[in-house]
Amino acid sequence: MITGPATKITNLGAVKxxxxxxxxxxxxxFVAAFALVTVMTVNVFLT
Numbered sequence: 001m002i003t004g005p006a007t008k009i010t011n012l013g014a015v016k017x018x019x020x021x022x023x024x025x026x027x028x029x030f031v032a033a034f035a036l037v038t039v040m041t042v043n044v045f046l047t
Contacts, residue, residue, distance in 0.1 A: 006031045007028075007031065012024075015027060
């Protein structure tokens with residue numbers, strides 16, 4: 001649910017066109033990292 005809007009294929013196509021390949025890959029890395037950090041944080045507080 002966290003990364004859903006950030007990883008829709010149509011949105012990704014538009015972001016890649018605007019940012020270029022290198023920045024697009026950085027964007028994907030930050031989305032993945034944020035999702036992992038969020039999951040770990042929520043997991044700590046709920047367990």
